[in-house]
Amino acid sequence: MKALMDLGAWTLDQVRHVGRLAIFAVQLFKELPASLSRFGLVCQQIHFIGNYSLLIIAVSGLFVGFVLALQGYFILVNYGSEQALGVMVALCLTRELGPVVAALLFAGRAGTSLTAEIGLMRAGEQVAAMEMMGVDPVRRVLAPRFWGVLISLPCLASIFSAVGIFGAWIVGVAMIGVDGGAFWSQMQAGVDIFSDIGNSLIKAVVFAIAVGLISLYQGYNARPTPEGVSRATTRTVVISSLMVLGLDFIMTAMMFSV
Amino acid sequence: MERRSERKRSVELMVGLFVVMGFAALLFTALQAANLGSFTFGQKSYQVEALFDNIGGLKSRAPVKSAGVVVGRVESVTFDNEMFQAKVVMSIDAGFEFPADSEAQILTSGLLGEQYIGLVAGADEEVLGAGSKIRRTQSAMVLEQMVSKFMYSFVENKSKE
Numbered sequence: 001m002k003a004l005m006d007l008g009a010w011t012l013d014q015v016r017h018v019g020r021l022a023i024f025a026v027q028l029f030k031e032l033p034a035s036l037s038r039f040g041l042v043c044q045q046i047h048f049i050g051n052y053s054l055l056i057i058a059v060s061g062l063f064v065g066f067v068l069a070l071q072g073y074f075i076l077v078n079y080g081s082e083q084a085l086g087v088m089v090a091l092c093l094t095r096e097l098g099p100v101v102a103a104l105l106f107a108g109r110a111g112t113s114l115t116a117e118i119g120l121m122r123a124g125e126q127v128a129a130m131e132m133m134g135v136d137p138v139r140r141v142l143a144p145r146f147w148g149v150l151i152s153l154p155c156l157a158s159i160f161s162a163v164g165i166f167g168a169w170i171v172g173v174a175m176i177g178v179d180g181g182a183f184w185s186q187m188q189a190g191v192d193i194f195s196d197i198g199n200s201l202i203k204a205v206v207f208a209i210a211v212g213l214i215s216l217y218q219g220y221n222a223r224p225t226p227e228g229v230s231r232a233t234t235r236t237v238v239i240s241s242l243m244v245l246g247l248d249f250i251m252t253a254m255m256f257s258v
Numbered sequence: 259m260e261r262r263s264e265r266k267r268s269v270e271l272m273v274g275l276f277v278v279m280g281f282a283a284l285l286f287t288a289l290q291a292a293n294l295g296s297f298t299f300g301q302k303s304y305q306v307e308a309l310f311d312n313i314g315g316l317k318s319r320a321p322v323k324s325a326g327v328v329v330g331r332v333e334s335v336t337f338d339n340e341m342f343q344a345k346v347v348m349s350i351d352a353g354f355e356f357p358a359d360s361e362a363q364i365l366t367s368g369l370l371g372e373q374y375i376g377l378v379a380g381a382d383e384e385v386l387g388a389g390s391k392i393r394r395t396q397s398a399m400v401l402e403q404m405v406s407k408f409m410y411s412f413v414e415n416k417s418k419e
Binding site for chain 1: 266269270272273275276277279280281282283284286287288290291292
């Protein structure tokens with residue numbers, strides 16, 4: 001009986017969270033166009049969210065490219081088709097790893113800092129003070145940050161893919177000695193501009209919406225205590241990572257099914 | 259005030275740099291990985307049809323080659339319910355002309371590679387135009403049929419001995 005009650009309470013809690021997230025999203029989206037009029041704020045957020053994540057994204061992309069090239073080479077050389085390394089790496093990166101790994105790293109690097117920042121603003125009653133002064137905190141604080149995420153993540157995902165392909169070229173062509181011409185020409189024959197690169201951009205935008213919404217929501221609804229902020233930060237990473245992976249599966253099934 | 263605006267300007271510069279890098283990365287993947295340069299958007303082409311007994315694993319967007327050079331793409335593969343054959347529509351770049359009695363074959367690149375259509379030029383004076391049909395076709399080699407043919411002839415030879 002107790003277990004049943006617990007289950008019921010848990011379910012209701014989750015439903016409540018989803019409902020609150022939806023209301024939050026509607027409020028946020030309503031303020032999005034208006035917040036663009038103060039583009040300086042958006043610019044500041046892109047700098048804070050995007051530029052500071054650039055290093056970790058670029059370095060991870062480079063190493064993912066290295067590893068993909070090494071592992072791919074060891075498998076492909078068994079079948080005598082090591083020239084297919086280029087197309088394998090490019091498809092892996094543009095279709096899946098670019099958007100997904102960039103979004104996961106982004107949730108850890110930028111999502112957490114957004115949650116902590118807004119949670120602490122709330123703990124310090126800055127948000128309440130803004131409301132007192134008649135400044136809409138959604139428009140002034142949340143919307144520019146959401147724009148920052150929405151613009152930064154697709155850029156970062158593209159950079160991740162490009163740097164990864166370059167890393168694969170370094171290991172595959174420069175170090176192992178796969179033929180460079182075949183590496184690029186097979187890649188160019190195998191990668192499609194719309195179905196691969198276009199879908200990669202769509203994925204990155206969807207992930208940006210998910211990560212942005214979750215990290216802002218968690219920060220905005222964090223309990224205004226040190227413990228509450230730390231919990232909210234943890235939840236941001238866990239929930240947005242799971243959302244990214246789940247959404248990725250759904251989108252892959254829709255985009256690349258025959 | 260002076261210092262603040264300078265700081266703001268450097269932020270704007272960094273953001274601009276970041277966004278440009280994002281676009282450059284996208285452009286790099288588009289040009290270098292997907293070969294946007296050779297993307298034939300809106301290039302003129304004409305469509306011809308051919309009926310095949312068996313198309314094997316031919317898919318739309320497969321290349322149409324003549325003497326090994328890509329001259330077009332397979333537009334669609336459908337089933338003709340009157341002839342009970344596969345109808346393949348291919349679009350050939352307008353720069354190439356082929357005699358009306360050319361032959362279309364379904365070939366495989368390499369042992370395990372993808373299938374494509376090979377056009378062997380005929381000797382007719384007339385050329386293929388939009389909507390014309392290629393009459394002489396050769397179906398895809400299906401491995402099971404080849405094996406079973408081989409087995410039959412093998413058994414026949416054995417029984418003759």
